[in-house]
Amino acid sequence: MAHLPREPEAFGEQVAVLLKRYFPDREPELVGPLDLIVSGRHLGLENLYRMVLRNPSRGTEIVENYLEKVLEGDLVLNLPMPLAMARGRIMPRIQPLSIFDRLDREQVAHIPYVNGTVIVYVIDLPEVTVSITTEQMIKWGLGPEDLDDISRKNLSRYVPEVKIKVIQSNDGGRAAMVSEKDGYDAARLLLTTLHKRLAPELDGDFFVATPARDCFVAVSNGPDSFLDRLRQRVGQDFRRMPYPITRELFVVTRDGVAGTAADAA
Numbered sequence: 001m002a003h004l005p006r007e008p009e010a011f012g013e014q015v016a017v018l019l020k021r022y023f024p025d026r027e028p029e030l031v032g033p034l035d036l037i038v039s040g041r042h043l044g045l046e047n048l049y050r051m052v053l054r055n056p057s058r059g060t061e062i063v064e065n066y067l068e069k070v071l072e073g074d075l076v077l078n079l080p081m082p083l084a085m086a087r088g089r090i091m092p093r094i095q096p097l098s099i100f101d102r103l104d105r106e107q108v109a110h111i112p113y114v115n116g117t118v119i120v121y122v123i124d125l126p127e128v129t130v131s132i133t134t135e136q137m138i139k140w141g142l143g144p145e146d147l148d149d150i151s152r153k154n155l156s157r158y159v160p161e162v163k164i165k166v167i168q169s170n171d172g173g174r175a176a177m178v179s180e181k182d183g184y185d186a187a188r189l190l191l192t193t194l195h196k197r198l199a200p201e202l203d204g205d206f207f208v209a210t211p212a213r214d215c216f217v218a219v220s221n222g223p224d225s226f227l228d229r230l231r232q233r234v235g236q237d238f239r240r241m242p243y244p245i246t247r248e249l250f251v252v253t254r255d256g257v258a259g260t261a262a263d264a265a
Helices: 008-022 046-054 056-077 083-089 097-101 134-139 144-158 186-190 194-202 224-240
Strands: 028-032 035-038 041-044 090-096 110-112 117-124 129-131 164-168 174-178 206-209 216-220 249-253 256-258
Touching: 008 028, 008 035, 008 046, 008 056, 046 056, 046 224, 056 129, 083 090, 083 117, 083 144, 090 097, 090 144, 090 186, 097 117, 110 144, 117 144, 144 186, 164 194, 174 194, 186 216, 194 206, 194 216, 194 249, 206 224, 216 224, 224 249
Parallel strands: none
Antiparallel strands: 028 035, 035 041, 090 117, 110 117, 117 129, 164 174, 174 216, 206 216, 206 249, 249 256
């Protein structure tokens, strides 16, 4: 299978061609190197581009699956879904504030978080996740705090026994990694039991890195050489991984989650 172009604008053009081929009823228009307008809806391609760069031999397959899920999500979004049906599937995700560069802040159900991020909410369906809009939230008679409470409880039940791999570095630093690859690794920063579970492994309060949606690394507070290496790796992952969140570290204490070490001080 031929590889897709690596140059962003050529990649976007090829995605538009594939979309039109498989979904002839849709009208894609490339308005930027990695930006499509599809039947009036904005579709950013940066995450898709990063996914293909990581596995170029499966590029066309990745694009086809991605487009199918996005367009299926559009269909689900237009269907009425009672709260009773959706409640057990409402999940949280941490996103960078930059999502509002392309989305209307007023239309996205969310609450502010730390480190330049927000928590948004999705309905987790077997083959697709659908973002919850402010309109849908209001129809259910809920507020953002209600969604947050429901989603965190669902998150704790999603994989009740999360596998955590603990590694010790030669210079004495310790890291605990979560890699369920279910779309909610970074969101596990929101678990209320996080400090209780990891503090004994990491010698008390600790940092968490979530450079992207499928990346969660909790680390001990030192030594400095260990943290310097971690920050370098986090910066690399933030630049290359799909669904980037933040290069900043979160501070996890018994009292909750704060922003960077400077913010906590």
